[in-house]
Structure formats: C-alpha cells, structure tokens
Amino acid sequence: LLSRHHTRQTTQNHTKWRPAVAVLGPDHPDTLTTRNDLAWWQGEAGDPAGAAAAFEALLADRLRVLGPDHPDTLTTRNDLGRWEGEAGDPAGAAAAFEALLADRLRVLGPDHPDTHITRTNLARWRGDAGDSAGAAAAFEALLADSLRVLGPDHPHTLTTRNNLAYWRGEAGDPSGAAAATEALLADRLRVLGPDHPHTLTTRANLARWQGEAGDPAGAAAAFKAILADQLRVLGSDHPHSHIFITRVNLARWQGEAGDSAGAVAAFEALLADQLRTLGPDHPYTLVTRNSLAYWSRHTGH
Template identity: 35%
Template sequence: MLGEDHPDTVVSKDNLALWKGRSGDTDGAVSGFADVVEDAARVFGVDHSNSLTAWAQFALWKGRAGDFSGAAAACAELLQLQKQAMGEDHVAIGVTLADIARWSVRAGDREAAVAAYDRLIEDLVRRLGPHDPTVLGATVGRANYRGHRGDFAGAADDLTELVSTLRSLEGADQPRTLSALHGVFMWRMEAGDADAATLVYTELMEILRRTLAHGPQHLVLRHNLACGRGETGDRAGAATAFVELTRHVQRALGGDASPVYIAAAAVAYWRWRSGRGTLLAIRSARQSARTEALTSGIAAGPPAWFRGIQ
C-alpha cells in the first residue's frame, strides 16, 4: 500500500472527485476536492501547481453545485495563493479574477461582482495594455452587469468611456463602436436621462446616415434604437423611427420583402400606443406581415409583441 501521503494517492483522489462531478454527482465532487485540497497542501506544499489546480477544481465544482457564493470565496482564497506562488502578473491571476466576477454575478452579490470586474480590468490593463480586446470585453461585461442590476447610470458611464477608446482605436462608424454607443443610449434611457439619450441617439442617426445606411448591421441597429425609444416611453419617437426604418428596408430589400411588412406593422403599433393611430391599422398591418412571413417561408413571422395583438 502506498499510504495517504503518497503523491499517487492524491492524484487518484483527484481523478475520483473529477469523475464524480462528470457523472453528475456535484456534491460528491465538492467533498472530494475539499479532501484533495488538504492532501495536496500536505504532500506537495500549498504553493505547488497541483495544490493550486485542486483549489481551482474545488471552486469550480462548488459553483456547479449551486453554491455560487462559496465558489467566489474559494476563488478569492485561490487568488491569494496564486499571488504568493506566481506573482501579480501571471496569466492565471486574470483567470481567477474573472471566475470571482462570474460567481459573484451568479450569487447576486452586486458589490463583490463590480469590485471583481474592477480588479480584473486593472489586472488586464497592467498585463496587456488598455486597448487589448480582452480589456474591452471585460469593460462591456461590467457595464452590462451594472445595468441589469439597476445601476443604469454606472453602466452608461462605463460604455461612454469605452466608446471614447473604440473611436480612437477603430473609428466612430465601426460595428463595435456603434454597438457600445447603442448601449449608452439604452442605459441613459433606462436611467431616465432623456436629454443625454437624445444626444446619443442623434449622434447614432448621423453616423448611420453618412455610412452604410442600408447594410444589415445598420438596419438591425436602427430597429433596436426604435424599439428602445418605444419601450422606454417615447412612443411617438418610436413610430417616427420605424417610419424611417421602413424606408431603408424598402430601399435595401425591395418593397415586397417580409421585413418591410414587419417594420410597417411596427409603425402602426407605436402610432397606436402614442394615440396617433387605430387598432384597425395594426390588425391590417399584422395580417400583411403574417401573410408575407408565411408565403416567404419565414417561420418566425412578426415580433412577439406584435403577435399578441388580435
């Protein structure tokens, strides 16, 4: 017999815990890796790569078992061990910071999640520079998390800073810049800052008018902006935006294309919601959209909000 303190015994326990998890026994995996963490620290030392890997697996299976707070806490302990063993600039530090952010988000711990995103972005900037795509992606993640947790102004501020960076890196009319600017518009509207949202909307429309106004990405962006105006209370503005979208879709796809009918239906819908149209007009437009969708083989048909109007 090899005994409890033989390296092969620790490796076997690690494999057993892993296969328990992969077979669906997540609680068994958590319990198994908790033992492996202790054994690996005793046999290999707390700074050994095997010990750090065991910690990472322990945190992972805690999260998969539904203990999101426990997973974030385990990652926080792992982070301290990694810093001692590897130094501040090792790539594994960024991975663990991202895991802390991920599990904190799942746990609904807003303060911990934002703090983890802040540390992650700081780490990425230090190692990769402020313009690396990973840094930009983490910034978007932090902004969207803030917005979905109710910090609309914070989300808009994050994306406003990102827009400035993307303009200098890629240009004002590039897809990622427009996507970030669209995010600023949506979060400003959610925050109730109509004046700031209107400025962003005007800027977006100006960019769209002078660039590929009929390209698929720009048509989608116009649609999202129009929906955003309606859903945040500017129903008349939504109707006007959909009128303009309908013209662009007609120009790009032809007057008989199914998206034209759906866009026209949206015009009728938002005019009705703003008190400037009739329910009869919606039903007529809805029927045209449905007929065109069926005859052209488009299974999805009109948007969900439109299908609900009988």
C-alpha cells in the same frame, strides 16, 4: 432592436476554464478569453448579476496582465457595462459606457466600429436610465456618422435608425416614431427581404407606434399579420421570444381597440402555451397572467 457588442468566440469549451488554468496558467490569453466567454454565457443563461461579477473580476486581471488600452481589456469593460445594466443598474451602465467611450475615442478614433458600438450602448442605457430625449439625440448624432462612414444600407445604419425611432417615441413623439419606422421598413424590405428577423421586428415596432399614436385597431391588424408571418417562418413552437411578444401585443391592442373579450381569450390561449413551454415562473408567463387579470376586469370580472 438594440445593438449588442458580442465578444469574440473561441472553439474552446466555455464550461471548462478551470482545466485551462491547470494547463496554461491563470494569466494565459486563452484562459482569460475562456473566462470572458463563460461570463458572457452566464448572463445569457439568465444570471446577469453573476455575469457582471465575473466580468468585474476578469477586468482586474486583464488590466494587470494586458494593460488598460488592450482591445481585450476594452471589450471586457464593454461587457461589464452591458451586464451591469441587465442586472438592474442602467445608470451605472451608462456611466461605464461614457468612460469607455472616452478611451475608445482616444485609442481607436471616432470612426472605428467598436467606437460606434460603444456610442450605441451608451445611448441605449442613457435611455433606459430615464433620459429618453438624450438617447434620441445621441442616436441622431450617431446616425449622421453612420451614414457618412458606413452608408445608408449598412446593418449598423439601419439599426441606428431603428433605435432613433424607438427613443423618439419613448420621448413622447409616437407619430414621429411611426413615420420614421415606416420609412425604415421600406429599406429593410429592400435590403433584407420580408422574412428577415429584423424586418419582422421593424413591422412590430411600426405597429406598436401606430397604436401609441392613436390607431389601436390598425395596430391590432398589423400584429395579426405579423404573427401569421412569424408562425410561417419560425413555427408555432419555435423558442423565439418574438412570437410570444407579438401575441402579447396583438392581445393588448385588441383590447385597446374595444374588444376586451377578445383580449381575454387571446391571453388565455397564450398563457396555456407559456405554461407548457416556459413554465409558471418565467417572466413572460407572469406578465401574461397580469395582462389576463387586467383585461378580465375590463370585461366585468
């Protein structure tokens, strides 16, 4: 569960910034904000490269109109870095967030929420660029500051603990990741309750690291219980991607625990639902077909 710095939203129609240009002019703050929102939703709609290009163009205008230290300019740099990473350039995203962090520290100081978010994003993209240990170290330092500034139960503190556990596991310590996630789950249950999406995500992360630490049967059992709760809370046809991801993980760990035939059956059922709800070309559908082929081989086919 990785933090995102969502831009502030307006009540304007995100798809109609050209009329805003005609009425207000290209440099009006509302026009620039509408362009920002349009670019953001372009990325959320599945076009990260287009979003990055739109933010790059917007940044040039915000620098010209507002200057380099205006909050909206800094936010646009944040969003540009995010979509650069989502478009396939994690190293470029990490470099962009490193430069942004220096300016946010200078303009806002070390304890401002936006500085905290920038440090989160920098650590995330550093990890995605291949430096898992560096990401874990960055989140460990960030956690100390979150505890000091925000307290142990603040959502950002809990998310930082989640991210630290994740990158600790990615850096080669799945047992440590499992232990940290188990401790986090206790606090998520206390603060958020059992049905909160973040609690369910933490349970899924714990199951994953249990499996990676050598307990595939325990991971499969945990994902089976998580799936039952997600279906109860969200419904079987809810567009929430976590249900599909949980079914993928359940099938995977069934196979890892020695039940290749059960994994095949689970992936076949999942594929049918994904073809019905997502279509044949969706990335999740393609991943499921790949996994189905993999486990079919393990059954002798």
